[in-house]
Amino acid sequence: MSTVTENLYLLTPEFLLAALALLVFALDLVLPESRKTWLAWIGMAGLTALAIFSVRMLAGRTESLYGGLLAVDQFSLFFKVFFMGLGVFIILSSVDFVKQHLSHPGEFYGILLFSILGMNMMAQARELVTAYIALELLSFSLYVLTAYARGNPKSNEAALKYIIIGAFSTAVLLYGISMIYSVAGSTHFDALAETLSSPGQAGPVLWVGVAFLVAGLGFKLAAVPFHMWAPDVYEGAPLPVTAYLAIASKAGAAALALRLISEGLVPAREVWPHWQIILAALAAASMLVGNLVALAQRNLKRLMAYSSIGHVGYLLAGMAALNIGGGMAANGIIFYLVGYAATSLVVFAALISFFNQTGQEEIADLAGLADRQPLLAAAIAIGLFSLAGLPIFAGFTIKFYLFAAVAQGGFLWLAGLAIFSSLISLYYYLQVIRQMYIQPVPGTAPDASGHGEEPSHTASHGQAVAGHASETAAAALRTPTGMLLAVVVAGLVAVLALGVYPGPLLEAIERASQVILPGI
Amino acid sequence: MSLYLFALLAFLTLAGGLGVVSTRNVVHAALYLLLSLLAVAGIYLILFAEFLALVQVLIYGGAVVIVVLFAIMLTRSSEYPRISDNRQWPLALVAALGLLGVLAAAFLAAPIQITQLQSPDFTALSGSLFTKWAVPFEIASLVLLVALIGAIIIARAGKNER
Numbered sequence: 001m002s003t004v005t006e007n008l009y010l011l012t013p014e015f016l017l018a019a020l021a022l023l024v025f026a027l028d029l030v031l032p033e034s035r036k037t038w039l040a041w042i043g044m045a046g047l048t049a050l051a052i053f054s055v056r057m058l059a060g061r062t063e064s065l066y067g068g069l070l071a072v073d074q075f076s077l078f079f080k081v082f083f084m085g086l087g088v089f090i091i092l093s094s095v096d097f098v099k100q101h102l103s104h105p106g107e108f109y110g111i112l113l114f115s116i117l118g119m120n121m122m123a124q125a126r127e128l129v130t131a132y133i134a135l136e137l138l139s140f141s142l143y144v145l146t147a148y149a150r151g152n153p154k155s156n157e158a159a160l161k162y163i164i165i166g167a168f169s170t171a172v173l174l175y176g177i178s179m180i181y182s183v184a185g186s187t188h189f190d191a192l193a194e195t196l197s198s199p200g201q202a203g204p205v206l207w208v209g210v211a212f213l214v215a216g217l218g219f220k221l222a223a224v225p226f227h228m229w230a231p232d233v234y235e236g237a238p239l240p241v242t243a244y245l246a247i248a249s250k251a252g253a254a255a256l257a258l259r260l261i262s263e264g265l266v267p268a269r270e271v272w273p274h275w276q277i278i279l280a281a282l283a284a285a286s287m288l289v290g291n292l293v294a295l296a297q298r299n300l301k302r303l304m305a306y307s308s309i310g311h312v313g314y315l316l317a318g319m320a321a322l323n324i325g326g327g328m329a330a331n332g333i334i335f336y337l338v339g340y341a342a343t344s345l346v347v348f349a350a351l352i353s354f355f356n357q358t359g360q361e362e363i364a365d366l367a368g369l370a371d372r373q374p375l376l377a378a379a380i381a382i383g384l385f386s387l388a389g390l391p392i393f394a395g396f397t398i399k400f401y402l403f404a405a406v407a408q409g410g411f412l413w414l415a416g417l418a419i420f421s422s423l424i425s426l427y428y429y430l431q432v433i434r435q436m437y438i439q440p441v442p443g444t445a446p447d448a449s450g451h452g453e454e455p456s457h458t459a460s461h462g463q464a465v466a467g468h469a470s471e472t473a474a475a476a477l478r479t480p481t482g483m484l485l486a487v488v489v490a491g492l493v494a495v496l497a498l499g500v501y502p503g504p505l506l507e508a509i510e511r512a513s514q515v516i517l518p519g520i
Numbered sequence: 521m522s523l524y525l526f527a528l529l530a531f532l533t534l535a536g537g538l539g540v541v542s543t544r545n546v547v548h549a550a551l552y553l554l555l556s557l558l559a560v561a562g563i564y565l566i567l568f569a570e571f572l573a574l575v576q577v578l579i580y581g582g583a584v585v586i587v588v589l590f591a592i593m594l595t596r597s598s599e600y601p602r603i604s605d606n607r608q609w610p611l612a613l614v615a616a617l618g619l620l621g622v623l624a625a626a627f628l629a630a631p632i633q634i635t636q637l638q639s640p641d642f643t644a645l646s647g648s649l650f651t652k653w654a655v656p657f658e659i660a661s662l663v664l665l666v667a668l669i670g671a672i673i674i675a676r677a678g679k680n681e682r
Contacts, residue, residue, distance in 0.1 A: 011655075018662065025669070065655075066652055066653075066654070066655060067652055069652070069653075069655060069656075070655060104673050104676075107669055107673050110669070111666055111669065111670065114662060114665075114666050117662070118659075118662075121655075121659060129653075129656050130655060130656045130659075133656045133659045133660050133663065134659055136659075136660075136663050137659055137662055137663050137666065140663050140666045140667050140670065141666050141670075143670065144666065144667075144669070144670030144673065144674070147670075147673075147674050148673070150673075150674065159674075183630075203626075203629060203630050203631070204625065204626035204627075204629045204630060205626050205627060205629075205630045207626070208622060208623065208626040
């Protein structure tokens, strides 16, 4: 018994994170309504302190807890710090929004903290049941956060759809786990690899189980063909929650999938390589469908939803290319997650600032933003250029690194397809930038703005939608508030830094991926 | 003997499930669900999983179905439009049958291993639940906490709503 619990202290960061969330819940009861913002600051300070504490406590350690249920290693440490850092920025960009549009701020931050705990456990799990329950902690938190704008019917609809699809995908996932258990007799990732590669044991039941597992995770990642829920949920959820869904929940599921594939499927690659084909097919479908359907979107949140489906396609392509000694694909995936997170934070923080002031979220509403608020327009433009993968921004380096790894991993066609769909994505990102920089401010006559270009289809749509916009909405906007400005600036710095000088981060990422795919 | 018992219980489970999706009355659906859940508890008993059977009856058969029934009655189910057919049902039928085919083929192709069933010891079960599996167990309690708080937030009106 002592062998089971002797290194329990390695989970101190998780215990403290749970305590932090409970502290936020408890203080929420005592603090007066006017001081609820303190809870956000407590959450952010706690997360920052915990990230520093985790690094100091766990750097360089590789240990296994509870007979291989959990792994406290450099991989999980990297993701822990990544998730907690993301949490800080998401809270920072939610404070104004929560104050303006949502009630129950204390629970908002507390549940956000619990979801980060869920993601931390997902990055540490080496066993299916633990991974599943950690995923549930994340999912339940996200259901609640999606439903947070209670007065908004779209938020209610989104939450309902999300919870039903989520429950269904959980059932698929669990069914897959039960099939794997029935054959392997164990739910550990490495037992899966062992059973898959022993010819006497592996059979159709195990293969169907793995397929169900992939489908269940595909739902959570919103990979095509399991993506139908994403656009509706992204559109209905409160904007900071949309940002959180697009960035963090994907990163959490990707961390889980990375360890699962590296420990459970990669060792069986010689005997049963079919999982690579499944993942490659999902990747190709996600890239094409996500980016092609994004072309037709008029709502900014839906646009970001389809764009994020496309980005999941790139991540899945990297996962299909995972191989023993091929740490490059794992590095590429983690690097991509970080770069994508920084870029998306810039775009979403700018959109939140825009929404807080205008209440608008259609692409056409951005018309003339460059004149009304140059800083916001520039931030969104840089973010979108980076998402499209243009050089000197993070988007280029992460795509270059990941696609090169995919090509090296034997999926040249997939890398080609990824580059092709990146080009498609450039088109719809440019549409948004065109709205901001070329279209006139709605409400003013086109010739008065000095551009005088012929009215196009999007322009007439823009005027039809924004025609009823009030005088104040069309007027110049304020610069983002301090907190959102901080997120935008920090994100921009990260986007440029990763685009120009990614070396130090890549070293840390290499240390992380060495653990799950050792030996080069 | 246990084969006939299993056939009976499996039939009841499936009949209950079919009743849930085919009936047009929500209360009847909840009662069919109860039938299905209790039959599953019976299957657990045949497998000597007494603890699971007990939990199944107490939580699913008892608490969950009762809560569902209360919710239906308190929310005036008569005001809801009756469950209607979906135009996509032929497609769904094909998909469901296809999935059934794949699963049946997979399980029929698998070698049948006969193992001697034995009842797990309650003490051993709780022992492993609170030592080796303590972490997932604790996370499950956090999931429940989040679900509880979330349910209260969604059910309670706020001051600051748009």
